[in-house]
Amino acid sequence: MSETEELRRTERTDGRRDLVNVNGLKTYYEGGGLINSQPVKAVDGVDFHIERGETLGLVGESGCGKTTLGRTLVRLERATDGEVLFDGDDITTFSGKRVKRWRRDAQIVFQDPESSLNDRMTIGEIIQEPLNVHDWPDLDVDVVGTQKQVEVTGDGSVNQDEREADITVEVPGGAVTVRDGVPLPEDRVSVDVTESDSTVTVRVDVDVARKRLRRARVRELLTTVGLREEHYFRYPHQFSGGQRQRIGIARALALEPEFVVLDEPVSALDVSVQAKILNLLEDLQEEFGLTYLFIAHDLSVVRHICDRVAVMYLGHIMEIGDSEELFENPKNPYTQSLLSAIPETDPTDDKQRITLRGTPPSPRDPPQGCPFSTRCPVKIHPSEYEHLDEKTWEGIELFREILRERQRADRSFTERARAILGMETRFSGIDEIVREVFPHRLTQEREQALDRAVEAAASNREDEAREILGTNFDPSETDADFDDLVDSFISDVHAGSHGQARSRIRERFGEMDVPGEVRGDVDRAVEHVRDGDEQAARELLREEFGSVCDTEPPDHHSVSQSGRTSYCHRHLAEHEEPEVAFERQS
Amino acid sequence: MSIQLTREEDPILTVENLQTSFFTDKETIRAVDDISYTIQRGETVGIVGESGSGKSVTARSIMGLVDSPGRVMGGSIRFREPTTVDRLARLFPKRTAEVDELREEHDLVELVERLLNGRHTASELAGEEYAGADAETLVRDGAVDMADLVEDGYAAELGIVNERTFVVRDGSEGYVEVTNAPTEGLRKLRGRGIAMIFQDPLTSLNPVYTIGNQIKEALRLHRGLTGKRATEEAVRLLEAVSIPDARRRIDEYPHQFSGGMRQRAVIAMALACEPELLICDEPTTALDVTIQAQILELLEEIQEERNLSIMFITHDMGVMAEIADRINVMYAGELVESAPARVLFDDPKHPYTQGLLESIPSRNVGGERLRTIEGDVPTPNEKPTYCRFAPRCPEAFDACDAVHPVNVDVSTGDANHTAACLLYPEDMAREDAVAYHQSRGGETAQAAPDEVNDDE
Ligand code: SF4
């Protein structure tokens, strides 16, 4: 470990370098709805820290919990469990005055500049609002140059928090300095110092009204964010999207926060405007020493602006660490899939695309084990089935997903009514699904007949195609309407979907093309479904084909020198690393 | 010089000098201002631009979906697809020009003579090399054909076809002129022929009907399928867009589908009509990247299977790079650059395209600050006699305020690459290039020529 790293570690343990420290944080929403009373587990146990002055990116797809996490950090959402240490204090326990004081330090900028600004207020009023709410400026006073007890009277008051006071008075002599952030000329402050044995009494009179100070502050902010002072009296609708986002930023900065949550601040903007806002945010950070949590779904923006990145999926942080490192060499299977899905404009790029199957599961009912286990392309297989080919695995996973999907699908009213009346519909069509999901194979002779039928249909000799199919395939072998099947076959061929046409016939007349041991399990699962017990089917499949990914949540494994971590079982010595598994597949 | 109505390599869609404006109390906004481009069979043409560039209005103009206070003011949009042409010709016989019949009914030489005796010249009709030629020669050489007279509007002028003609048929071929089509004609063209997919799938789905019923309705309307056959076909379509458990999901309502699944359902609905051209207006913008990747892959598959032509509108350069064969860049209502995708990203020529690409974070990894384009996109509210990008252009010079650049060839090799900028053609001296733009019809501000000469 290098010396600087050593240094950083020690600093972190006493919490000085970190502005924000999040431990075991959970944010759940109580779910409405009659059938599903499970809470939505938006944030489901996350740990991370944000260093002072850095930008931590938070990325993930919609519904992954990133926005809820950001809102929880600024207490727009209540944490269900865990702690959020801000400068060492757990803000989830704050109440009353303490919350209000702390709010000045932690602000948020919203995605949609359109709806986050009140259209009936002028720009000046909008930016000034937080100043009014917090009765800004404090006009608090630090008295330096004395050990005695200090008393402040007049317009000022004794500074009580760790922030720099607005006015600093030196004793004896009463020289005045006003902090940069307050637009108050020093000659407008008069000071009168009286000393007794044990106390110094400082009377501070400010001869500018607070209102005027606020207006001056607003004008200052307007120029800080690249707007003009004369914009003060205009209304939001007179501004473009980029300018409105500048207004939102000015408002967030009004109280000089240390920490700003940027919730998709450039997502609604055109690229050329987005570039300007990103540059502005970087400038402001430098100028005011801000710490950012930058939430975005656009990974290229995050890569550009963030020092470190956290990748979220279904309420969990899957990978977190140095930004360049993570983008260059992602370790977690989800990060790898996500990055590979970003369309690149680099014409020489020929990266291997990983296309994920399906959609993320519901955060009301997340998987027991790894949150990504229902879609992970390199999910660990149980060792006894390690030898199965990819096609078969794809079939098994898809079959399991369909059964899960059926379980959670919000059933329509008529369907529920039918179920109650015993006219169950849910379990019908299971054979269809099996046919759709698993590969099927015809005998060689029939395969050749199929070739001829496709060719005939393709050259508009439909009758011939019908005849070929009719003589080679016996309608009584299938429960489907043979004529319909042939019609669909022909329209597939005409639409150019030869593959679909073929599998249509293979599915109906072929053998399931999977190893015998799998076939047996699938058949048993199908039996359960037919008996109306989908639950048993799901369990059987999980027991047979599930692995540690289905049953155990992984640990956050350290995956690089710089302390990056990844939440995946594959980092354990007994498994192949994710990239090796991806490599093997392609 | 005779242009046949349809050749093998004829584009399925030809947009020429399209102009769509919006009329407000204050001003006329030239949302689409004189743009021309083509789409070939099986090709994906991308249109990129920022908000206010006119890219979506272009799409809506093609679909005949421009609502008041907007109106297509000029230009032509020709859709060349034989089955659609036949279908519409059958439905609108009075508004169809049958070129074969015209050939029989009229003497071409006599018609050409009438034009030449009127206010037209031979070079107008057949190009420079026929300047001064008489009607006999023009017809004998095949320099003017009946099809040309119809296509270029002379036939209407001569009164041999109805002025409101919007279907032109020549043997088994022909085209539909979308800008002339009546509302009913547009309805028949939409869906079957040209279908459109929007950013928000919910705009195309009705919340109170099941997905299956909506697809079946499209099948009934456009292909006359009903009952069990329609159900089978609907299932087949949902399977084609990779919706698992299709037979069951067909009975679900749009709200029971996830965003990505809904967009798939909308694509299935579009496919139900068996369109030849699919217009996609930011179809993946509202979706997550992994879902976006699924949809893009799906569109590519479908295109390959059906030899579908796709017009793809997006502001996302990455998506564009992924899907488009050719890219058209729009700025303030105009088409400012057009090139094959690879060429555009490798070697952008127009200063706006260059600026746009430089402001994308992913192309600036590790770069300190992002390059930005100063200022905002202007509202195109007057006829341009200058370059609309000039106030923001880092390369602008005096002539840019006085001469309107036209699209000129900037290809290296056989890339077919054009840009509308006075810096080109690159191998010409600056003032020659400016003069070249003027001669090619670039509008010029009053009193501009002098200024132009003073330039250097
Ligand atoms: S633990 Fe790793 S390998 Fe297993 S499902 Fe999760 S991400 Fe995939």
Ligand code: SF4
């Ligand atoms: S014509 Fe002039 S202003 Fe316009 S893009 Fe070219 S150089 Fe820039």
